[in-house]
Amino acid sequence: MLSPSTKAACWLMTFLSVFVTGEMPIQAEVEPEFLQALENHTVTQGRDVHFTCVVNHLSHYRVAWIKSDSKAILAIHTNMVALNPRLSVTYNNHNTWKLHVSNVQANDSGTYMCQVNTDPMKSQMGHLSVVIPPDIVDSVTEGSSAREGGIIRLICSAIGVPPPTVLWRRENNRPIVFRHDGGREKKVEDSHKGESLELSHVQRTDMGAYYCIASNGVPPTVSRRYHVQVHFIPQVKVTNQLVGAPLGSDVELQCYIEASPKAMNSWYREDSLVSDKLLENPKFRIMEAAVNEYSLWMNLTIKSLAPGDFGTYVCASVNALGKMESQVSLHKLQLSMNGYADEPMVSGAAWQRARNLPAMRPAASHAHQYLKHLPPQLYALLLTTIRYIHTF
Incomplete structure (x- = not known):
């Protein structure tokens, strides 16, 4: 660009030349020049983008847009050559040309050239990088269920640009347990990196939801939920095998069950003529x-x-792998006329155990005399407990 003083000197020389010769001087043609570099762009797939090319002193020359890697001419001036409806060119009727790319796709990545057809030609280039958010592709899981002690393998494949990183986590931030050496050695991790997750010597505590999380710095991060099931024969345990209660009272029998797959659970009377489940x-x-x-x-x-x-x-509990049950003996606590408990009336299996109860020790006999001063119901309950302990 010429400074103001230089421009003034040129105008003065031109005026003197015209005044002396009566003719306009012949000026040398000014070559086109780029006023700014062509920018580089990184854009997410599906967005719009444009390159801006600013050329001064274009004169009779033309601006062309070219995809450098394929050598394909996209446009000359404002006339489109490429048969791609997502490409277009705009011109501000002065010195600025823009190449627009709408709904950018992965194959739009590459180097773009703004070229002026001088001899030799002048050009400048800008690069377009298209990034793609991660996506988890459908894949066949080798097995999300196994018998206790078996192996479970989960596979999660993700695509995207740049290539995503895959991370595994358990629901509610529970630890992921890896067992080795027949299950004797184990390693516990909060998360596991990699497309595959292999759990060997699985236990029932490994059951639940596992999440595959894929990310590559391009939002949004995506995840997929995998449900792990560990199958085993039901296990049943009652909290008390011997329960005593007086006539007319309410009593609750407690039973804890673990089973997978889902089991059919029921209560029934062992000594009933018809052992149907209780409803x-x-x-x-x-x-x-x-x-x-x-x-x-x-x-x-x-x-x-x-x-x-x-x-x-x-x-009782039964599933596809087997059945297990546990018993509770419910016996009667008999209250005497004076409000104190007599010997409990025992039925069923509890009666057989009660017949073999050892005699009270001296200390227990003194305790027996002391307990009689307690309220009748509390006395009866404590007496039953003491006698039950003496069976072991």
């Missing part, structure tokens, strides 16, 4: 409370105990 009615109430995916409490409440309610109750 909800005014006499019996069965409540289930889930602890987690594979365990629950199943409690049986028997209301207003009658003589026929005493006996052996069975908590």
Whole structure:
């Protein structure tokens, strides 16, 4: 660019030349020049972008747009050559040309050239990088369920530009446990990096949701949920195998069950002529409370105990792998006329154990005399507990 003083000197020389010769001087042609560099762009797939080419002193020359890597001519001046409806050129009728790329796709990546057809030609180049958010592709999982002690393999493949990183996490930030050497050695991680996740010697505590999370710095991050199931034979445990209660009272029998796959759970009477499962009615109430995916409490409440309610109750659980059950002996606490408990009336399996109870030791006999001063119901309950302990 010429300074103001230089421009003034040129105008003065031109004026003197015209005044002396009466003719305009012949000026040398000014070559086209680029006023700014062609920019580089990084854009997410699906967005719009444009390159800006500013040329001064273009005169009779023309501006062309070329895709350098393919040598394809895209446009000359404002006339499109490429048959791509997503490409267009605009011109401000002065010195600025713009190449527009709408709905950018992966194959639009590359180097673009703004060229002026001088001899030799002049050009400048800018690069377009198209980035693509991560996506998890459908893949066949080798197995998201196994028997306890087996192997589970989860595979999660992700695509995107740049290539995504895949990370595994468990739901609720529970640890991922890797077991080796027959399950004797284990390593615990909060997260695991890689497209595959292999869990060997799996235990029921490994059950639950696992998340594959893919990210590459281009939002949004994506994830997929995989559900892991570990199968095993039901396990059943009652909290008390011997329960005593007086006539007319309500009693609750408690049973803890672990099973996978889902099991059929029930209570029934072992000493009943027909061992059908007990159903909800005014006499019996069965409540289930889930602890987690594979365990629950199943409690049986028997209301207003009658003589026929005493006996052996069975908590049973059965699934596709097997069946297990556990028993509770419910016996009667008999209250004497003076309000103190006599020997408990025991039925079923509990009666067989009660017949073999050892005699009270001297210390226990003194305690027996002391306990008689307690309220009758509390005395009866404590007496039953002491006698039950003496069976072991």
